[in-house]
Amino acid sequence: MITFPSEFISRLKKAKSVTVLTGAGVSKESGIPTFRDAQSGLWAKYNPEELASPDAFRRNPRLVWDFYKDRRTAAEKAIPNPGHFSLAKMEKLFETFSLITQNVDGLHASAGSSSVIELHGNLHRIKCSGRCGMVGHWVDDGLAAPRCQKCGAFLRVDVVWFGESLPEAELEKAMLASQNCDVFFSIGTSGVVQPAASLGLMARDRGAVFVEINYEPSAISRLADYKIYGQSGTILPQLLQALL
Ligand SMILES: [Zn+2]
Secondary structure, eight states: OOOOOHHHHHHHHHOSEEEEEEOHHHHHTTTOOOHHHHSOGGGTTSOHHHHSSHHHHHHOHHHHHHHHHHHHHHHHHOOOOHHHHHHHHHTTSSSEEEEEEOOOSOHHHHTTOOSOEETTEEEEEEEESSSSOOEEEOOOOSSSOOBOTTTOOBEEEEEOOTTOOOOHHHHHHHHHHHHTOSEEEEESOOSOSTTHHHHHHHHHHTTOEEEEEESSOOTTGGGOSEEEESOHHHHHHHHHHHHO
C-alpha cells in the first residue's frame, strides 16, 4: 500500500478543477508498445521519420499505412488497465476534470473517460491526405493504401507525425485546462516532448499543485510538488481509494 502525504490528499480533495496529462507509460502497462518499441521486427530497419512523417507518406504511402496497420492491430488487442479505469472514475469526483493524452490508442475512452483531449490524434481514425478534409473511421481493403472516396487522394491515419504541428483546437483546450486547474497531474510521460513540459509549467505558474506519477524521475520531476514513482496502474487505484 502506498501512503500518500496527507497534505497532498487534503489539497486534492479540496480541488475544484483537476487536469491530467498522460503519456506512453500509461499505455505501456496495457501492452501497447511505445513508438520506439513498435519499431521492432520488420520495422527495425527504418528510421522513425521513414515511418511517421509527411515525406515518408508521400514517398511510400503503403509502407506508412502498413506500419500503422500493425500499430492499430496492437491497440485493438489491448485493454485498459486499472490506471485508465481509475482516471475514468476520478472525473466524477471533481467539478471540472480534464484529461489530456499524448497516446493515440483510444484506451482512455474505452475505459469510460469522456471527452479526452487527444494531442497526438487517434489511431482508429483516418483522414484524407488531400485537401478535402474528410475524417472517418479506419478502413482497409487489405491491398494497397486506400484512397479517399471524395477526392481520390490517399487516406492516412489521423495521428500527428514528425514535422507536423499538433491539432490546434486540441492544443487550445489543453492549454486552457492547464491554466485553469487547481491540481495538475503528469502521468507516464518523460516530460521531454513538447507541449507536455510546458503544460505542466503553465499550470504551476498559475498556482496549481503539480503532481508527477512516473516509473522513474524525469525531466519535469524538479518542478513537481509531489512525486510518486511506480506503475500508474498500481498507484492510481490507490489514489482513487484515498479520495473516496
Ligand atoms: Zn479527400
